[in-house]
Amino acid sequence: MTFLNPLFLFGATLAVVPILIHLWFRKRLKRIPFSSLQFLKSTDARRFGWLRLREWLILLARCLFILFLFVSLARPHLKSALPGSGRLASVCLIVDNSYSMAYGDNFEKMKSLCRQVISHYSPNAEFCIMPLCEEGGEREVFWMKSKSVLHELEKIRIAYTGGSIRRALAGMSDKEAEHPIEYVYAGDGQAENFRDFPAEITRQSSFFWAPVSAGTNVGISHVVLKDPAAVPLQKYAIQVHVNSYSPRVWSGKLGVSSGEYYVEQECALQPGAAGSFDFDLPVEFSSGKVEIFDDSLLPDNAYYFRKQLPRIMQVLIIGDSPYVLNALRVESESTAPFEIQAADKIGNIDLRQQDVVILAGLKEISESERLRIVDYLSRPGTGLIVVLDDEVGDNLGKLLSAACRVREKVMPRGYVVVEWIDNSHRIFKIYEATGALKNVQFYSYLKVDAQGDVLARFSNGDPCFVIHANIAVITGRLLPQRTNFIYKNSFVPVLLRLLVNFAAESTRLEYYVGESVAPFNRVSTPAGDMLNSEDYFMMPGYHRVDGETLCVNVRPEEGNLQLLGAERMKILNVRQIDPERDLTGSDLSSFFLLLAMLMVLFELGLILLR
């Protein structure tokens, strides 16, 4: 406890005055030697005891009244219970500048908290300051005095990424400190920040968490086209996926602004639930911003989206594959965004007009055809699907080599079943619940060594679907005498997924903060800065590149403000500081004044209670 007007404490010595008066009066009393006090005591032992106690209580009340009065005038101030307060230590201050701190004035509050922490230690204490998210590599650690560290603190800016204490402390290990080291982390205490927490440091040093109240517990995880295959005519639908990390039911609003268009809807989420909300937008606006309202942390509640809307895809089918042709002509999944062109061979067909080329059951292609296809595939937004026949010629094999190498024809006894499907792959994810490819049988296929991702395997482990970049390979011929796949409900959706995937994969226009700018050369940030291919996206918002809009968002994990729980704090040996109690202190004058008044009332009560 400290005092703002300590001179008044001298007045507290007046508390002895009632005692002196008491003693003086006592001295003035005549002493009468008496034969025995037993009858005086026994006259009313209880009463006598009470009178004696009352006398002392009145005296005590008077003393305490004076004491409390002067202590109150001295403006007592409760100082921190933070261990280390006012003592020499080497304090490593870890400043949470992760994006979750951008809510409201949380970042400023955190800096203020840091200043309090710094002032709490001895003026001779030394400090080093570590931003949780360091832009531009590892930070050089050096110890400095409080004045310098305050200066350094002011330089720290919000980063648009998440952070980790382990990463922040990476440079600390071999730095020699003058005093025993204490760590103070100032921030919202996102559990993410404590991932891979270097627990070894808390065995040797104290680790404190100076908390700033955390913002939201609701965040947008991603925004997708509701029907990526459907070609919109006037409006298209987006699906906004929202995660709630809140322990309470959240209800608020989601608003989507796209150009001049704005739409919003009420929404609610159960604790810990994820939900998706649909919005219809005009086709003129393919980019926009989704915002969550009535939630505490705004920055991560904004999500910038830029969608390439499906258009009618030109699909060229080369070869004898009536089933594939029929499948794509069936209006099954959507408004069939394809224009199909079928031919026996590539010949003079202009591949540049095609979005996807399907080679269905071709044994071989010419060298010129191969070169044309390679040139075609080098362009963005193109794809090739190859359905293998029993044999594969050299040119075709060379074309496929990026995705797989053909080894031999397999004629199983009976048939083999597609047993394993990579449901986690983005193009098959929507079939995860249905298991659509299960029980698909193949009577013969070509065994390949996959170079790319295997989407499905036969029961003997051989690849069935292989995909690499914009080439997809199906190892068995899609004919009724070769497979029952063409009769399955999954046949059409799988083909469509493969086609749409190529179209969607063609150009990626949404990025996360912290990702490399590499696919582009010169990107203009919302702040007007230019980023080169070696740089990383640093802030969320609309970025511009060659007349195209890129949308950069904060990683959805940063919206997960699930905090470091008490149990985990205990495990990690992290001790929380209560800023109100431990750092800011509190003015106790009123409290002591109240005590003084209580003493007056207490004395009055005693006097009346004879």
Added chain:
Amino acid sequence: MDIKARLVVEGFLSGLHSSPLKGFSQEFADYRQYMPGDELKRVDWKVYGRSDRFYIKEYQEETNLRAYILLDKSGSMAYGKKISKLEYAKYLAASLAYMLVRQKDSVGIATFDRRIEKIIPPSARRTNLMMILQAIEHANAGGETNLHDVLFQLAHKIKRRGLVIVLSDMLDVPDDVLKALRSFRYRKHEVIVFQILDNDEVNFPFEESAIFTDLESNSEMVVTPGLMRVRYQKRFGEFLELIHRNLLESHIDHTVLYTATPYDKALFAYLQKRARLL
């Protein structure tokens, strides 16, 4: 002490103390007819000459009494306004001793506070009286009361039955004191208790608040007499009543003497009372 005792006894009390036992002594009691076996020297020949009958002359016997004076000299006995209770008791003890010796009774004394300080066995000799008077003279108040223990001890020490005279303020735990006094009665002693008190102890006439100091324990207590007087008087009255009632029930003679009353008069009144009872 000797002179004062003698003045008291010879001035007022001569002849008041008599023995109930009739026998051979100087004081005539009665005639009776001669019975064979009576000593011839006791025949009153003058009566025989007048009446021609043998009569034996009987005398009041004044000896054979063994008296023990137990003098309480504890701290509380020092209290008293004009004369302390102890002084009062000392004069009383001296007077009694003188009176008893004068009529050829054996008398002894024990002075005590929390333990027995001095004990002089009973004797009717003059030299013994001198020793008793000296012991009385040297008895100074002090120490705490432990009346019951001391009385028990004395009850064990005094083997032969006789008269036990207790001079004390009896300011101790009443039940214990009464038990101790009864133990004298069990041993066939006749017990007389002179409870010596000061009027202030009974009336508690103090007015101003003061620090009362216990003369025995030296403990102090701030007292506002006005607040406590009535209760004190009640308590003290109950205490006296309790002592008195129990002593009478145990056939112990109990007399409260106040220091304001001249001790010769007090003694005189007491002896008159005893004489009436005998």
